[in-house]
Amino acid sequence: MNFCSINDVDNPQGWVDEALALKKEIETYGPKVYTGKSICLLFFNPSLRTRLSMQKASFNLGIQSFIFNLNQEGWQLEFEDGTVMNGYTSEHIKEAAGVLSSYFDAIGVRSFASLSNKEEDYTEKVFNQFVKHCSIPVINMESATLHPLQSLADMITIKEFAQVKKPKVVLSWAPHPKALPQAVANSFLQWAGQMDYDFVVTHPEGYELAPEFMQGARLEYDQKKAFEGADFIYAKNWSSYEEYGQILSQDKKWMIDKVKMNLTNNAKFMHCLPVRRNVIVTDEVIDSENSIVMQQAAHRVTSANLVLRKLIG
Ligand SMILES: CCC[C@H](NC(=O)CCC(=O)O)C(=O)O
Numbered sequence: 001m002n003f004c005s006i007n008d009v010d011n012p013q014g015w016v017d018e019a020l021a022l023k024k025e026i027e028t029y030g031p032k033v034y035t036g037k038s039i040c041l042l043f044f045n046p047s048l049r050t051r052l053s054m055q056k057a058s059f060n061l062g063i064q065s066f067i068f069n070l071n072q073e074g075w076q077l078e079f080e081d082g083t084v085m086n087g088y089t090s091e092h093i094k095e096a097a098g099v100l101s102s103y104f105d106a107i108g109v110r111s112f113a114s115l116s117n118k119e120e121d122y123t124e125k126v127f128n129q130f131v132k133h134c135s136i137p138v139i140n141m142e143s144a145t146l147h148p149l150q151s152l153a154d155m156i157t158i159k160e161f162a163q164v165k166k167p168k169v170v171l172s173w174a175p176h177p178k179a180l181p182q183a184v185a186n187s188f189l190q191w192a193g194q195m196d197y198d199f200v201v202t203h204p205e206g207y208e209l210a211p212e213f214m215q216g217a218r219l220e221y222d223q224k225k226a227f228e229g230a231d232f233i234y235a236k237n238w239s240s241y242e243e244y245g246q247i248l249s250q251d252k253k254w255m256i257d258k259v260k261m262n263l264t265n266n267a268k269f270m271h272c273l274p275v276r277r278n279v280i281v282t283d284e285v286i287d288s289e290n291s292i293v294m295q296q297a298a299h300r301v302t303s304a305n306l307v308l309r310k311l312i313g
């Protein structure tokens with residue numbers, strides 16, 4: 001079993017409840033004794049939360065974790081099958097995946113979108129080569145188009161803070177100086193679509209997400225209208241999917257501020273972090289009692305606990 005996307009999860013709402021129950025179990029009985037199991041966490045890109053929450057969750061479940069920063073520490077990998085490797089790549093993913101499979105009980109992979117090759121990104125070429133050539137479970141620690149560990153943590157957080165049975169949840173685009181992947185937004189769409197939410201996406205024209213992820217989610221181009229009566233505001237930047245990887249707007253009017261939050265039903269503010277303060281959201285909002293970004297980040301451990309137990313616990 002892998003944890004590539006929500007498609008590997010038989011009952012997403014059930015996983016949210018199981019994760020909260022496992023969190024209580026660990027808080028009550030403490031971390032499990034060493035099981036002899038091990039996991040290697042492979043990173044092509046930077047990380048704070050994903051890296052450390054996966055190590056903490058490994059500790060909680062008695063699993064030894066190893067970190068490997070591929071760009072700084074590994075050989076340049078070849079992901080194309082059949083290539084004559086007389087260029088700059090030193091090792092084929094077939095060998096690398098085979099060796100990792102012989103050393104560990106599972107691996108995690110972080111490999112962000114190129115934002116230049118839409119076809120390779122949206123077929124998950126890099127991540128799927130690890131899945132294809134590994135004989136052990138593979139966990140998605142943010143791939144080109146998805147971030148399921150983050151999304152499970154997000155669903156757990158909303159479950160914990162929801163005051164009503166069917167909360168209004170708004171995914172709002174916000175400006176950013178860099179071109180960022182659509183992965184967090186895509187994954188949030190997938191998981192929110194499986195929950196009992198009144199779910200709305202709001203973004204400027206030109207930032208439409210891939211149809212396969214929008215899957216009938218309600219879209220509102222008027223951000224203020226989208227915010228009306230909301231219970232949760234989930235802010236995230238992403239670059240254009242249509243004009244792939246491009247920044248079409250850095251319109252400061254889309255920054256989340258108190259005036260917009262006052263349109264909501266006293267909504268909680270969420271962001272996956274890292275966040276650009278006073279670009280994505282004002283200090284006033286992210287420092288307010290309505291901000292639950294810390295609790296959300298803490299649930300990255302809750303999320304990782306359950307995924308590790310499901311796959312190798
Ligand atoms: C969990 C989020 C990871 C990543 N975020 C960034 O790359 C932000 C980098 C920055 O703000 O410089 C993203 O948007 O996918």
Ligand SMILES: NC(=O)OP(=O)(O)O
Pocket residue numbers: 046047048049050051142150272273274
């Ligand atoms: N939200 C998240 O995945 O954070 P990192 O990029 O720091 O792991």
